[in-house]
Amino acid sequence: MFQSSYKIQSIIQLNPTTYSLVLDCAELANESWCGRFVNIRCGEKTLRRPISISEIDKANGTITLVFEVRGEGTEWLAARHAGDELDVLGPLGNGFFPDADKRAVFIGGGIGCPPMLGAAQEYGAKAEAILGFRSAKQMILLDKFKDCCQSVAVTTNDGSFGVKGFVTDVLKDKLSENSDCVVYACGPMPMLKGVADMCAQYGVQCYVSLEQRMGCGIGACLVCACKTQEADGTHMRHVCKNGPVFDAKEVDFDG
Numbered sequence: 001m002f003q004s005s006y007k008i009q010s011i012i013q014l015n016p017t018t019y020s021l022v023l024d025c026a027e028l029a030n031e032s033w034c035g036r037f038v039n040i041r042c043g044e045k046t047l048r049r050p051i052s053i054s055e056i057d058k059a060n061g062t063i064t065l066v067f068e069v070r071g072e073g074t075e076w077l078a079a080r081h082a083g084d085e086l087d088v089l090g091p092l093g094n095g096f097f098p099d100a101d102k103r104a105v106f107i108g109g110g111i112g113c114p115p116m117l118g119a120a121q122e123y124g125a126k127a128e129a130i131l132g133f134r135s136a137k138q139m140i141l142l143d144k145f146k147d148c149c150q151s152v153a154v155t156t157n158d159g160s161f162g163v164k165g166f167v168t169d170v171l172k173d174k175l176s177e178n179s180d181c182v183v184y185a186c187g188p189m190p191m192l193k194g195v196a197d198m199c200a201q202y203g204v205q206c207y208v209s210l211e212q213r214m215g216c217g218i219g220a221c222l223v224c225a226c227k228t229q230e231a232d233g234t235h236m237r238h239v240c241k242n243g244p245v246f247d248a249k250e251v252d253f254d255g
Contacts, residue, residue: 007024019069096119110187120145196251206249
């Protein structure tokens with residue numbers, strides 16, 4: 001884990017509320033893997049903001065962060081420019097470890113899609129992706145997923161692109177045809193619960209990356225606590241330290 005100032009190589013807007021930022025940070029990139037995150041100081045008056053690592057380029061010493069403007073901190077971050085420096089703490093958390101020996105389906109919902117891109121890229125060309133958005137206006141990273149996956153299905157709530165409905169509608173069709181796979185997912189909690197329930201129904205291994213508000217990002221506070229059900233009973237885990245990636249069977253989605 002490092003805390004240092006790193007320079008922004010580029011920052012571009014992907015849709016009306018979402019930005020992609022490339023950070024020059026060789027030491028941080030070298031210690032990163034898909035599913036981990038960084039904590040960025042956004043101005044002087046706000047807490048650090050946790051942002052998932054979307055892509056990792058160890059050869060060039062960069063990571064790509066994709067974030068959505070949701071408040072004062074991310075609004076400040078979106079106003080930065082190439083050449084500006086950011087105070088970054090990371091890499092943090094436990095990420096995904098894609099099993100290249102099994103058929104894999106990567107599922108992203110909205111701003112949960114960016115960490116799935118890095119996971120799919122690490123997995124290889126046989127990756128399959130299901131991406132869910134509210135509408136076509138919110139779509140991001142579709143071309144990048146197409147570059148690294150053998151198939152990409154898109155769902156939108158309003159039917160403005162792809163399949164009208166939810167990622168679980170497409171997942172059900174896939175698992176009905178062939179349930180010999182492992183599923184990796186990131187997105188809103190209701191989506192993750194639906195994915196986890198469907199995978200349990202078909203006996204499919206599933207790993208989920210949880211989205212939670214965070215304070216410190218290193219497990220010192222209790223802001224991101226979540227309830228898990230494990231062999232020895234119920235536990236409260238920190239999403240930032242013990243996660244954000246968990247075995248879906250362990251997560252108490254109703255707790």
